[in-house]
Amino acid sequence: MKVYNTLTGRLEDFEPIEDKKVGIYACGVTVYDLCHIGHARSAVVFDVIVRYLRYKGYEVKFVRNFTDIDDKIINRANKEGISWKEVAEKYTEEYYKDMDRLGITRADVEPKATEHITEMIEIVNTLIEKGYAYAVDEGEAKSVYFAVEKFSDYGKLSKKKIEDLMHGARVEVDERKLSPLDFALWKASKPGEPWWESPWGKGRPGWHIECTAMSIKHIGQTLDIHGGGADLIFPHHENEIAQSEAFTGKPFAKYWIHNGFVTINKEKMSKSLGNVLNIRDLLERYDAEALRLFLLSSHYRSPIEFDHEYIKEAEAMLDRFYSTSIRIEELKVSQKGSSGIVFELKPLFDTLKGKFEEALDDDFNTAKAIGILFEFIKELNRFMDKKPSGEEEICLIKESERALRELGGVLNLFQRKAIDWYRDLLKLREIDITEDEIEKLIFERAQARREKNWQRADEIRNELFKKGIILEDKPDKTVWKVKI
RNA sequence: GGCGACGUACCCAAGUGGCUAAGGGAGCGGUCUGCAAAACCGCCAUUCGCCGGUUCGAAUCCGGCCGUCGCCUCCA
Numbered sequence: 001m002k003v004y005n006t007l008t009g010r011l012e013d014f015e016p017i018e019d020k021k022v023g024i025y026a027c028g029v030t031v032y033d034l035c036h037i038g039h040a041r042s043a044v045v046f047d048v049i050v051r052y053l054r055y056k057g058y059e060v061k062f063v064r065n066f067t068d069i070d071d072k073i074i075n076r077a078n079k080e081g082i083s084w085k086e087v088a089e090k091y092t093e094e095y096y097k098d099m100d101r102l103g104i105t106r107a108d109v110e111p112k113a114t115e116h117i118t119e120m121i122e123i124v125n126t127l128i129e130k131g132y133a134y135a136v137d138e139g140e141a142k143s144v145y146f147a148v149e150k151f152s153d154y155g156k157l158s159k160k161k162i163e164d165l166m167h168g169a170r171v172e173v174d175e176r177k178l179s180p181l182d183f184a185l186w187k188a189s190k191p192g193e194p195w196w197e198s199p200w201g202k203g204r205p206g207w208h209i210e211c212t213a214m215s216i217k218h219i220g221q222t223l224d225i226h227g228g229g230a231d232l233i234f235p236h237h238e239n240e241i242a243q244s245e246a247f248t249g250k251p252f253a254k255y256w257i258h259n260g261f262v263t264i265n266k267e268k269m270s271k272s273l274g275n276v277l278n279i280r281d282l283l284e285r286y287d288a289e290a291l292r293l294f295l296l297s298s299h300y301r302s303p304i305e306f307d308h309e310y311i312k313e314a315e316a317m318l319d320r321f322y323s324t325s326i327r328i329e330e331l332k333v334s335q336k337g338s339s340g341i342v343f344e345l346k347p348l349f350d351t352l353k354g355k356f357e358e359a360l361d362d363d364f365n366t367a368k369a370i371g372i373l374f375e376f377i378k379e380l381n382r383f384m385d386k387k388p389s390g391e392e393e394i395c396l397i398k399e400s401e402r403a404l405r406e407l408g409g410v411l412n413l414f415q416r417k418a419i420d421w422y423r424d425l426l427k428l429r430e431i432d433i434t435e436d437e438i439e440k441l442i443f444e445r446a447q448a449r450r451e452k453n454w455q456r457a458d459e460i461r462n463e464l465f466k467k468g469i470i471l472e473d474k475p476d477k478t479v480w481k482v483k484i
Numbered sequence: 485g486g487c488g489a490c491g492u493a494c495c496c497a498a499g500u501g502g503c504u505a506a507g508g509g510a511g512c513g514g515u516c517u518g519c520a521a522a523a524c525c526g527c528c529a530u531u532c533g534c535c536g537g538u539u540c541g542a543a544u545c546c547g548g549c550c551g552u553c554g555c556c557u558c559c560a
Binding site for chain 2: 028036037042161234235236258267269298310312317326372374384385473474
């Protein structure tokens with residue numbers, strides 16, 4: 001298995017520190033607002049990484065944190081006139097609502113910053129003792145900063161030199177800091193802000209320290225994989241490395257994995273540009289599985305351009321799978337043994353799994369893996385066109401569907417029954433007709449067809465079509481679908 | 485200014501030294517069908533931003549140019 005490591009800038013063989021055990025820490029979200037499609041991408045990417053590692057037999061411990069104390073939360077609380085805790089709780093709940101619908105598995109541990117204040121204080125204390133950090137007066141209390149220049153490897157992840165950073169310094173100059181690049185480990189709290197008691201008086205943690213505290217506590221001093229969005233590389237992950245390695249004297253993470261951005265009109269989606277798309281709003285319009293498929297159809301490190309058109313394409317792809325599934329359900333064995341063409345599909349079936357794994361082994365190439373699944377779907381349909389009727393052929397076809405669903409499961413795709421795909425679309429599109437009513441009309445139409453009353457039959461079909469329902473006449477019955 | 489990524493058909497997107505350049509969407513043609521608008525099948529890049537170079541051989545490696553984007557500030 002090969003994995004691209006941001007730290008070394010190249011593809012490396014994946015070997016966990018301890019045989020088959022993998023500890024993964026991914027940076028979660030700051031709970032101060034609804035999650036957007038960029039958060040969704042990151043969540044989906046790491047969800048697939050974890051699923052695939054487990055599929056490969058690794059024993060995975062996955063930790064994803066919630067940042068539940070931070071400036072943005074405090075600001076939001078002030079704006080809404082509620083407490084910071086209420087803001088954090090509310091948006092943690094909203095996070096789960098969205099992520100559950102996207103099929104994201106819960107992490108094994110989902111720690112919150114505010115539950116690890118003691119651990120953070122301990123680390124900050126040690127960093128001061130070791131000479132990596134210093135406290136500065138801030139009125140009644142003190143703030144603690146990490147002295148970047150004391151850590152000789154600073155910049156190794158983001159490939160930046162301290163000197164270059166100083167030049168470009170858009171960081172506001174703060175006289176009390178030794179260097180403008182120094183970052184806060186502990187912040188003295190201002191009046192009205194939340195605070196915790198500490199050796200430096202009333203204060204609250206800086207942003208980066210929580211990840212060091214929580215990852216070390218729940219996984220260990222060296223993580224197998226640490227990941228997050230590419231925008232976290234600098235300064236967040238760079239700072240994490242500095243404070244963690246200064247604290248433990250050991251490498252912080254073996255592999256660093258970062259997912260690319262979601263762009264809109266070729267620009268990174270961000271609050272400041274005002275072009276964010278909430279997951280919530282998208283789920284009003286599109287199927288969650290389609291959104292997931294869209295996010296997985298490009299390599300995780302490439303930027304993905306968002307466009308409504310592309311989500312519709314993903315829906316069309318899914319429809320192709322579920323349509324094939326319906327077709328398979330319709331198959332009947334009409335002769336014992338073989339109809340003599342099983343060899344036309346068997347070799348393709350036998351190599352499917354290997355090719356799929358090969359794709360994901362190559363730095364989690366989900367786009368390629370999806371291509372392989374659809375290539376097989378195409379072959380499967382082609383095979384069914386030959387009207388196989390032997391027991392052996394039908395069995396192979398049914399097995400093929402099971403294989404597609406099993407492999408799809410690694411990406412958490414293809415898990416619904418075909419009928420549920422259409423039922424869900426019926427709800428999503430707010431189509432003004434119930435399943436029962438459709439069935440009634442199909443029944444009525446069948447009668448009309450038997451009487452060769454084509455006019456009435458077409459009338460019913462047209463009526464449903466106008467609502468977005470498509471009827472498909474099969475040899476012995478008619479099935480309904482929702483138009484994509 | 486410093487660092488980095490990318491540019492593959494009408495659109496999205498794999499492929500990073502050598503079989504016919506995956507897959508999907510759109511389009512077109514056909515099969516099925518009472519009809520079909522669905523489904524299914526087939527067709528759809530002698531060519532990979534441009535110009536040079538390395539090589540028996542490059543979309544894939546090297547150099548230059550053009551274009552797009554990102555990080556250097558909170559950010560998935």
